[in-house]
Amino acid sequence: MSTRFSFTARQCGLKGSTACSAASTSIASNLSSLSSFSSCGDLESMSFVTQRRYSDEFHSEEQGLERFFEACASRGREGSAVEAMDKGSVSANSRGVFGDSALHYAAHSGNVTGLKCLVAHGADVNARNHLQVTPLGKAVVEGQLAAVRYLLSAGADIEAADDVSGTPLMAAARRSRTDVAQVLLDAGARVDGTDSFGNTALHLAAAEGHLSMLALLLKRGAAARRANARGQTPADIAVASWTDNLTKDKMLHMLRDAGDEDGGARESPEA
Structure with a gap:
């Protein structure tokens, strides 16, 4: 089919991408197509077919990698x-488009x-x-408690901070993953690790x-009066972030009680 297409396209005076666009994708791997274009000196079509061939090979490899990732993520596959x-x-440490x-x-x-x-196949647990x-x-972030437990047992860095959520505990605090935070x-x-802005969990x-995350962190010894890089304590953040008086009042009550237990002094951010 590819050879006949090449002949028909040549007879019609079509060249390059215009000629090739109607062909079967098999043209990318059919050397007779290159031969046909070469015989009539159609360098533009030869170039297109060659580029298409490598493009198809790239996409085939990419699709294979996607299937590998899907199999790793899917139970039973x-x-x-x-x-x-x-x-x-494929390698256990192969990476996708965004580095995953x-x-x-x-x-x-x-x-x-x-x-x-x-x-077991050598994947980097801290990739x-x-x-x-x-x-x-x-x-x-996804609240996958069993996966969190396993990765920690496999040597995952519990303080590995990223550009999105900070440390794993901070990511849990942002999303109220209380069970994950407990683990x-x-x-x-x-509990009082800080991000680049001096914020704690x-x-x-x-x-x-x-509220449940706040209660857990305070129970585990989080500093209620720790100020961030802007001099804001968690109570300041609560006042600035919430117009819902009920939620805000509950948080302030919890934070002030914990702050009184700490002696009531505002703490400077960590160096």
Whole structure:
């Protein structure tokens, strides 16, 4: 079909992308097409076919990688991912367009079996994507508790900060993932760790109005009067962020009680 198309296109005087656009995608790998265009000196069409061939090969490889990522993320499909890694056709540390590894995909969906298969094949448990997010960060944001537990047991950096949410505990505080925060704190996460603006998880929980998260962090010793880089305490953040008086009053009551227990002194941000 490709050879006949080449002849017909040549007879009609079509060249380049105009001639090739109506062809089957098989033209990209059919050397007879190049031969036909070459015989009539159609360099433009030869160039198009050559570029299309490499483009198709690229997309084929990209689609194969996407299928690998999907298999790692999907329960019951891990076997095909393991087979691909065992054959050497794909690496456990292969990356997608935005720098996500297969571990990121499995963590996002909470597929612990997929995570275990990848780690067993040498996947980097602390791999970072283009926004510096680790698989643990992905699992935290999605509230994938079992994945969080497994990644921590596999050596994930509990304080790995990214460009989106800060540390895993901060990511949990932003989204009121109280159960995830409990696991992180039990595993040794710093309750008063700060981001680039000097905010702690308590500041972030106050900004979002997450009462259960606020209560957990205060119970675990978060400094209620710690000021951020702008000199704002969590109570200041609560006042600035909320017009809902009921939520705001509850937060202020909790923070002031905890602050009184701390001695009532405003703390400077960490150096």
